Amino acid sequence: MALDLTQLDRALDATLEAAFDPSLWPGILTDISAATNSYGAVIIPVTARSPQLTLQTESVARALEAYFDEGWHQKEWRLRAVPLLARRGIAREQEYTSRDEFEREDYYRSQSKHRLGRSCIVSFSGPDDTLCLTLHRKIDQDFYDEAEAEILGTIRDRLTASATIMQHLAKSRVQGMSEAFETSGVAAIFFNRRFKVTHVNTNAEALLGDDLNIASGELRSARHQETIRIRERMAAVISERWLLPGTDNGPITVERYGRRPLLLRIQRLGGNLPDFFTHSIGVCLLDDPEAKHQKSIRSLRELFGLTLAEAVVLSHLSEGLSLREIAGQSCQSYETVRTHLKSIFNKTDTRRQSELVALVVGLKNVIPPASQEPSLL
Numbered sequence: 001m002a003l004d005l006t007q008l009d010r011a012l013d014a015t016l017e018a019a020f021d022p023s024l025w026p027g028i029l030t031d032i033s034a035a036t037n038s039y040g041a042v043i044i045p046v047t048a049r050s051p052q053l054t055l056q057t058e059s060v061a062r063a064l065e066a067y068f069d070e071g072w073h074q075k076e077w078r079l080r081a082v083p084l085l086a087r088r089g090i091a092r093e094q095e096y097t098s099r100d101e102f103e104r105e106d107y108y109r110s111q112s113k114h115r116l117g118r119s120c121i122v123s124f125s126g127p128d129d130t131l132c133l134t135l136h137r138k139i140d141q142d143f144y145d146e147a148e149a150e151i152l153g154t155i156r157d158r159l160t161a162s163a164t165i166m167q168h169l170a171k172s173r174v175q176g177m178s179e180a181f182e183t184s185g186v187a188a189i190f191f192n193r194r195f196k197v198t199h200v201n202t203n204a205e206a207l208l209g210d211d212l213n214i215a216s217g218e219l220r221s222a223r224h225q226e227t228i229r230i231r232e233r234m235a236a237v238i239s240e241r242w243l244l245p246g247t248d249n250g251p252i253t254v255e256r257y258g259r260r261p262l263l264l265r266i267q268r269l270g271g272n273l274p275d276f277f278t279h280s281i282g283v284c285l286l287d288d289p290e291a292k293h294q295k296s297i298r299s300l301r302e303l304f305g306l307t308l309a310e311a312v313v314l315s316h317l318s319e320g321l322s323l324r325e326i327a328g329q330s331c332q333s334y335e336t337v338r339t340h341l342k343s344i345f346n347k348t349d350t351r352r353q354s355e356l357v358a359l360v361v362g363l364k365n366v367i368p369p370a371s372q373e374p375s376l377l
Contacts, residue, residue, distance in 0.1 A: 003148055008035035012158045019165035022277070029057045036144075036152070038135040039116065045129040046082065048193065049073040052239060060136055063114035070110060077107040078121065078134075085123040085130070090153040092144045093119050112139050120144040122152055124159040129194075133159060163277060170279035174199055177269075177283075187286035189219060190269075195234050198280045207286050211256040212264075219284060221254050230264065230284075237268045238281050251287070263287040293319075300360070304347045313340045317353060318360040 011031035018024040029041040040060030045053055051068050067073060081091035093102070102108055102117070111117050117139035121132050135152070137144070144152070174190050178201040181188040187204035191197050196217040200208070208214065211222050220227045229252050236247060251263040265285045269278075293315060300311040309330075316326045327337045341353075350356045 002037035002142070003151055004035045004037075005151070007031060008151075008155075011035055012155055015158055015162040016165070019162045019169070022166070025055055026057065029055065032133075033057055033059070033135065036120075036135055036148070037137070037141070038120075039138045039141070040136050042134045042136070043131055044134065045131055046079075046085075046123070047129055049076065053193070060114070060116070063111070063116055063136075066110065066114065072107060072110060075107070077105065078119070081121055085121060085132070088153065089123050089156050090149055091121045092149055093117070094143050115139050118143045120149060120152060122156055122159070124156045125163060131159075131163065166277040167279055170277065174269075174280045181285075187288070189214075189284040189286070190280035191219065191234060191282050191284065192279070193238055193281045195219075195231060204284075204286055207262060207288055212254050212262060212286075223255060226252065226254055230266070233266045234282060237266050256290075260288075260290040260293065263289065304344075306344065306347060307340075310340045310344050310347075313337055314344050314356070314360060317341075318357050 008031075011028050014024055014028050014031070018028055025043075029043070033039065033041045040057040040063075042054060042056040042060060042064060044055075050073070051065075054064060056064055077097070080096040084091035084095055097105075097108075108117055115138045116136045118137040118141055120135045122135070123130050123132050125131070133155075135144070178188055178190070178199055182201050182203060185203065186201075187207050188201045189197055189204045190199040197214050197219055200214070213220060213222075219230055221230065233252060251265045254262040254264055256262060263286070265287070266282060267285065268282050269280060296315045296318070297308070297311045300306055300314050301308065304314075306314065309332075312330060313326055316329070321329070323337050323341065324334055326332075327334045330337070344356065345351060348356060348359060350359060
């Protein structure tokens with residue numbers, strides 16, 4: 001047996017500390033590799049394999065880069081080990097690959113370019129996927145034997161405990177962010193790397209309905225093309241693609257029947273956790289122009305003693321609409337809107353539309369919070 005149990009035990013002890021300080025993980029993987037007489041180690045999810053979802057020792061960094069560049073993550077031979085992992089939590093190369101397959105399969109020929117070929121996979125539970133610690137030995141080293149596999153199978157609980165702690169810490173962080181958004185009056189919907197909704201704050205719940213809802217754990221619009229845009233934007237922000245020239249990073253418009261559209265901004269959450277340990281990887285921030293419009297109307301009524309109809313006209317004027325456009329939107333005659341405007345001039349002590357609009361725009365920074373605003377009734 002080539003395992004150094006003292007060194008392995010010490011490395012596993014550090015996994016709990018790494019739950020609070022993720023920067024320790026590379027060193028832990030290096031120590032586990034040395035303790036198991038391995039050339040290198042990788043942590044990667046079973047199903048969602050991508051360059052952003054790996055943690056590895058430097059010794060196998062080049063091999064892992066080739067693995068993704070050559071597309072082997074899309075035709076992963078070692079997925080044949082999944083049934084073994086489901087039953088035992090551990091699988092060695094020789095248990096799911098024959099000697100003939102090992103010698104002739106292109107997958108292993110690619111691995112051999114980096115002198116890899118003998119592996120042992122240990123599975124453990126992640127936040128939303130099974131994670132695999134894959135230990136690699138060089139092709140000229142011995143396979144992991146049964147005695148080594150028995151010992152390696154016992155480390156799963158320690159790895160799962162660390163992953164669980166990290167998940168709970170990440171969840172607490174998201175809840176804290178959600179509360180901060182709540183206090184600021186911001187509607188926020190958090191999602192994970194599978195684009196599943198993980199948390200919705202109260203402000204966001206109030207905006208969900210027929211036009212925008214959560215179905216099967218995903219944020220969806222009533223309009224298919226808007227749903228596609230939401231999914232594409234989520235995929236872009238959780239990678240570096242949002243930095244590419246020509247990428248549309250502006251808000252997504254979500255149309256609503258009889259009301260102004262919602263504006264949806266999608267952002268990645270920062271942090272120092274490897275992506276597969278996080279509770280939520282991004283947040284959708286919802287902006288409701290209709291609510292702002294109503295807030296403006298309430299404030300204008302309070303400040304200048306306007307009627308509801310007058311406040312609506314003044315709010316529309318401040319948004320750049322002409323009198324004829326206001327008449328069309330409010331189903332009033334042009335002369336009725338002009339009459340409202342004359343009354344507004346008297347109550348605001350102004351004489352021109354430009355002067356009136358400048359007054360309203362200047363007041364926007366002193367509009368009271370919604371909790372202090374008078375009712376329309």
